[in-house]
Every structure is written in structure tokens, then in C-alpha cells.
Amino acid sequence: DAMVIQNPRYQVTQFGKPVTLSCSQTLNHNVMYWYQQKSSQAPKLLFHYYDKDFNNEADTPDNFQSRRPNTSFCFLDIRSPGLGDAAMYLCATSQGVGIYNEQFFGPGTRLTVL
Amino acid sequence: AQTVTQSQPEMSVQEAETVTLSCTYDTSESDYYLFWYKQPPSRQMILVIRQEAYKQQNATENRFSVNFQKAAKSFSLKISDSQLGDAAMYFCAYRRTTGANSKLTFGKGITLSVRP
Numbered sequence: 001d002a003m004v005i006q007n008p009r010y011q012v013t014q015f016g017k018p019v020t021l022s023c024s025q026t027l028n029h030n031v032m033y034w035y036q037q038k039s040s041q042a043p044k045l046l047f048h049y050y051d052k053d054f055n056n057e058a059d060t061p062d063n064f065q066s067r068r069p070n071t072s073f074c075f076l077d078i079r080s081p082g083l084g085d086a087a088m089y090l091c092a093t094s095q096g097v098g099i100y101n102e103q104f105f106g107p108g109t110r111l112t113v114l
Numbered sequence: 115a116q117t118v119t120q121s122q123p124e125m126s127v128q129e130a131e132t133v134t135l136s137c138t139y140d141t142s143e144s145d146y147y148l149f150w151y152k153q154p155p156s157r158q159m160i161l162v163i164r165q166e167a168y169k170q171q172n173a174t175e176n177r178f179s180v181n182f183q184k185a186a187k188s189f190s191l192k193i194s195d196s197q198l199g200d201a202a203m204y205f206c207a208y209r210r211t212t213g214a215n216s217k218l219t220f221g222k223g224i225t226l227s228v229r230p
Contacts, residue, residue, distance in 0.1 A: 004158065040123070042220035043159075043205070057217075090159065099147055099211045103218065105159040 003027070004106035006091050012112045013081050021076040021109045023091030029104070031097055032074040034066060035090040037108070043090055049074060050097055078111075086113045116141045118208050120221035127196045128229050134181075135191045135224050137206030144168075148182065148189045149207040149218070152200075159205070165189065193226075201228045 005024045013019040023032065033048040047056045049068040063085070068074045078085055088108045094101040117140045127133035139148070146167045153159040165173045165182050172180050177197075181190045193200055206221040 009156075040222060042118070042222045043218075044220075045217050092159075097216075099209060099216065102161055105151075107156065107158045 004091055004093055004104050006089075006106040006109050008109060009107065010110050010112070012114060013078075014114050015083065016080045019078050019081055019111065021078075021089050021091075021111070023074045023076070023106055024072050025091075025093045025104075026072070027093055027095075027104060028071060029093035029095050030071075031094045031101070032068060033090075033092040033094075033103065034064075034074070034076050035092065037088040037090055039087070046076070048097075081111070081113045083113050086111055116143070116208050116210065116219050118206050118219050118221035120206055120224050122224050123222070124225045124227070126227045126229060127193070127200075129196055129198060131196055132192060132194045133196055133226065135193070135204050135206075135226065137189045137191070137221055139187050139189065139206070139208050141187070141208065141210070143210045146208060146210045148180075149209070150178070150180070150189075150191045151205040151207060151220075152202045153205065153223070154199075154202040162204070163191070196228050198228050198230060201226060 007022045031050050034046045035043040037043040046060045065077045088110050090108045091106040092103040094103045119138045148165045150162040151159045152162045163175045163178050177194045179192045203223045205223045208219045210216045
């Protein structure tokens with residue numbers, strides 16, 4: 001089945017140790033998104049790629065970066081994780097950015113920072 | 115800035131009964147979309163239903179329907195004949211129609227449990 005896959009599902013890292021989360025998709029969608037979802041809070045958009053064009057949200061910390069080497073894969077890099085970065089990270093895709101384009105979500109990666 | 119408020123953190127419903135999840139939002143836009151997403155435990159978030167603001171008729175998808183009150187900026191989700199598989203976190207979300215990069219704004223979500 002076409003889908004959005006996130007690996008790993010659970011990631012543990014140490015304070016300050018760089019970590020990379022992975023997302024892949026078989027939908028061949030143009031747009032890939034990364035959301036941060038902290039406990040009991042709303043999912044918050046960090047950034048998205050439209051093809052190779054990177055779009056950062058204004059309030060996304062510099063500590064968070066992303067790479068999209070090809071259509072299928074997108075990575076979230078956290079350069080120096082802090083305790084406050086512990087959260088569920090959701091990847092989503094859509095065919096386009098217009099309002100009629102439904103976003104399809106992956107199952108998320110739960111990040112723990114020790 | 116747009117905001118979405120889900121004031122009830124948890125709700126419970128008896129299997130086969132009906133439950134209504136509340137959502138309010140704030141926006142100065144006149145044209146936008148509203149969504150309800152379902153996030154089952156350890157599984158991906160999926161779209162349950164969407165409502166276009168310029169449509170007066172409430173959206174319906176099988177057992178799921180909405181009560182959209184544009185003037186009151188209220189957008190509630192009604193689940194009829196609740197099933198055990200409906201147990202999940204439900205997010206209300208808003209997206210304006212204008213702007214190429216308009217983003218989804220989510221509420222904090224509500225955890226729905228279904229009692230057998």
C-alpha cells in the first residue's frame with residue numbers, strides 16, 4: 001500500500017547529541033512536511049518542502065534542519081537536542097500545497113532526550 | 115493569527131451511543147476549511163471529515179457529521195453508533211484558502227475513549 005513511513009518509531013538520544021529522524025513516502029507526492037507534537041499540545045508545523053524548495057516556519061528554532069535528497073525521502077536533523085525537544089515528530093505528505101490537497105501522515109517518531 | 119480551541123481534553127462514550135466533540139476557532143478570514151483528524155494510539159493521523167466555510171450544508175461521512183456554525187465560529191464533530199475502533203485522539207484543524215503556503219492549524223486534541 002502507498003504510505004508514509006517513519007523510522008525509527010522510537011528514538012532515544014542524549015542531551016546535545018545530534019539526531020536524525022527519517023521519513024519516506026511511496027505516494028510520489030511533491031510536498032513533505034515535518035510537525036512537532038508535544039504531549040497534550042497541538043501538532044506544530046516546523047517546515048515543509050515543495051519539491052526541492054524548503055519553507056521554514058518563522059518560529060522554528062535554528063536547531064532544527066531538514067534535508068530532502070529526493071522525492072521519496074525527507075530527514076529531520078536536530079543539531080543539539082535539548083530536553084524541550086522531546087516530542088512526537090510527524091511527517092506528512094501532499095500532492096500540492098493548495099487547499100484541496102489532503103495531507104497524509106506517517107505514524108510518527110517519538111523522541112526521548114536524556 | 116488563527117487559533118483553534120478544543121477545551122475538553124477527554125471524553126468517554128458508551129459503545130453504540132452518540133458523542134459530540136467540540137471545537138471553536140478564531141479567524142478574520144471569510145473563506146477557509148475546517149477539518150477533523152483522528153489519531154489512533156501508535157498509528158498515523160487520518161482525515162475524518164472536512165468542511166468548506168462557504169458551504170452552509172454540514173458535511174457528513176457515514177457515522178461522522180459536523181455541526182458548523184460559522185457566525186459562532188464553532189465546528190463540532192458528532193460520532194453516531196460509536197464503535198470500539200473510534201477510540202483515539204481527535205484533532206480539529208483550520209486552514210485558510212488563500213495563500214499558496216497556507217498551513218494547517220491544529221487544536222490540542224481530545225482523547226475519546228469508548229466503553230464496551
